[in-house]
Amino acid sequence: MAIGLESIERQVEEQAGAWHRVCAVEELEFAWGEAALVDGRQLALFRLESGEVYAVAQQDPATLSNVMARGITGSRGGRPTIASPLHKEVYDLQTGECFTTPGLRLDCFATRIVDGNLEVAV
């Protein structure tokens, strides 16, 4: 999954939206999640050590509080993950699937980097 920094494009199923420029990718510290406000919607952004940038819903599916950016990133058997900071449910950053509580799902959004800027499809 080696993807160049210059044109990261992530296709997420059933996710078709307009591309929005969010911020310079350099604004994101590695593995430190940040919240973003995109088209009226709260997103959580994660830039991993590998260079990949993920955008998911900021809303915690288990509690509906807007906190996901403040969780801990990691991996599970090779899949990149984010753990909710409230009750630690662990989600796949690529698919939004929850590893720990069946039935929960985190919305995921496609990302790409254009001229050093992060764009998200919402």
Added chain:
Amino acid sequence: MNAHTTSPNAPRRIVVAGGGPAAHRFADAMHTRGLDGWQVTVLTEEAHLPYDRVALSKALTDMEYDLTLGEAAMWDHEALDLRTGERVVKIDPDARTVETAAGNTYGYDALVVATGSNAARLPIPGAEHTHVYRTLEDVWAINGAITALREKLGREVTAVTIGGGLLGLEAAAGTEQLGATPVVIDGANWLMATQLDEGAGQALGRLIKEKGFEIHGGVFPSEVLSDDDGQVTGVLMADGRTIAADIVIVAIGVRPRDELFRAADGEEQLFSLGPRGGVVIDEGCQTEIPGIYAIGEVANFGGMCLGLVAPANTMAEIVADRLHGGQATFPGFDTATKLKLSGVDVASFGDAFAETEHALEIVYADPARGVYQKIVTTDDAKTLLGGIFVGDATPYMSLRPLLGRELPAEPGAFLSAAGGGEAPETELPDDAILCSCNNVAAGSIRDAINGCGSCEGNAPVQDLGELKSCSRAGTQCGSCVPMLKKLLEGELKKSGVEVSKALCEHISLSRQELFETIRILELTSFEEIMAKYGTGAGCDICKPTIASILASQHSAYVLDAGRGTLQDTNDRALANMQKDGTYSVVPRIAGGEITPDGLAVIAAVAKKYGLYTKITGGQRIDMFGARLEQLPEIWKELVDAGFESGQAYGKSLRTVKSCVGSTWCRYGVQDSVAMAINLELRYRGLRSPHKLKMGVSGCARECAEARGKDVGVIATADGWNLYVGGNGGATPAHAQLLAKDLDDDTLIKYIDRYFMYYIRTADRLQRTARWQEELEGGLEHVRQVVVEDSLGIADELEAAMAKHIGTYRDEWAETLKDPERLRRFRSFVNAPDQKDDSITFVPERGQIRPATNEEKGKVLIGATIPVRGDAG
């Protein structure tokens, strides 16, 4: 009450006379077998639910200790009727009724007498001024008397215990725990003469003397002396000596309470009684009158009555089985005993005195070290008949279940003290009894581990706690728990389940190993550690653990150099995240001492930002409802006014709670507030495997509830008593006494060592109570490390603490100084001035609270809260 109404469909009425452990076990055994068609009425004169008498010493040292046996909820069953304050005084076998002292009559179809024993009284003058050691009321009275005497006399109390057997030594050890000077008077030539041979008894005597007990053996007391007020002054001995005493406890044995079976004058004696009392029972635990059973200490089997819990439990099970049509028989008494007194191990089992013909005794005795170990075998040295262990009872646990079986190695190999090292590995046969209190065989434990279906859900039980409650092994005296753990680990290994101490899928080391590795190799970053010892990207388990270890060792600002991404929820924002994603703010209020000006600052800040305020359990003020981006400005105001972070968000020292102490209180004997502030400022910011709390009380009244804390300090006239390992939480624990009458410097030195040793060796999220319970050697080991420096690391531990103290910086002051650090508190990376408008509050009792999702018009979909049992 009409006792005679029976119809074919009416439930069978069982009446149990007595409400001790045997009665409880019987009710429990009936309950387990199903109570359909039964009505069980338990008549007890005591005011309590049946409680664990074996653990009475815990209630002696801690009046609050709950000794209730089993689940109290069991008694809510409609077919179980426990009536307290009802003492059975008469049996009418013809009418099949019993009568109670209160004048009530109960009819029965079967009667189970479990009246137990009375403590034997001394037949000497002055005996009326003595205490006995048998019931909760007895031990509470002893506790109260020692406390009152200490206050009245203004010095340490001398507590004389008459009786050097199991109970006597336990009582004496309890008085020592309570701070009294323990003296034991024993008529026999050596201690525990019923269980130990002379060599072992002498070894035990020496060990106990070393612990500060005064022992007078081989001579009988002839009078308990007292002054005109009835206050005990001493014990006059048969040889003319007087031994000073402030309180005298008599623990010379028990007498079966068999009055119910004794005929009144002029009536026919219906029951046979043993020569020293107790009603004679057959192997089905039935007396000579059908339908009348006797179990526990009142029952005489084979000419013997015995005050041990294991046979009482067995008898209770047998009667329940027989009532259900079974044919269980009582196999005879198991007299094995194990005792731990002030850290001295004593165990005796089987044919301890080698009375079997041609029995061999393999003995290792080292009087200098206070160790005595003996194994008794058949004349071919193959079959294990019994043994005695004093000073080091390690082999007892693995030998005990092998009683009557062939030893897997030559006997000498089991004498660990002889330098044989670890005892040979023994694979317990399935029918070997692992837990003798509850008569649980190794085989049934294996079944549970491997999923026999005997427990709810048919799932394999592979957790020690669950295994205990499912198999009942280890739930009574607890001495078999190490064996149980070993068996569990062995079985899991066999079935291919790796017994892993690995932190998570990324780190194969345990927290302790990881801590030592990081310390010795001086690793300072997550990347370095993962490169050497990890796989993958880490997770919410290993990242915070590594962050905590790094913080414990280096005290560097926790959010710098990539460490921010490792921090758990609260540490990440240096505040406590609440359910709606807002934070609470807790400034340090050391020792709970705060000026009116300080209060005004907090009031002004809370008012300005519209925060909800509440006093915390740790004597400080918590302000709720701050948004992430508000934290820096709120903290700026607090820091400018002289406050610092209270670190309420960290797995670190929280608060040191204190009472007002000797400065104001008319009872206080030391300045508890000054000490609490001193301690809080010393250990502030210390990150640890779990949160740490402390308490300092200015006198024995203990208003600061220090014994509920990880470290509790209680003032004495001569200094401070140090208690360790107290926890609230789901399984509360009282802190245990570690050292007495310490001066300030020694107190602090010991706390330094204790905390650092805990930080180095505990598991992730393991609080001090569990840690010191699970540590090999338990509290005594902690005492040796902290007080006696048995590992030779005291200097190192103190140095590590000194380093922490020297490098402490207030995290919020540090944050506010640095714009790069402040950036982390923005609401949105692309809209830092925009606030999260999903956060809404509603008013309640004059303050705010978070709006619920319903109030916000949101509906939770698909979210379930995992319930225990759901998963498997």
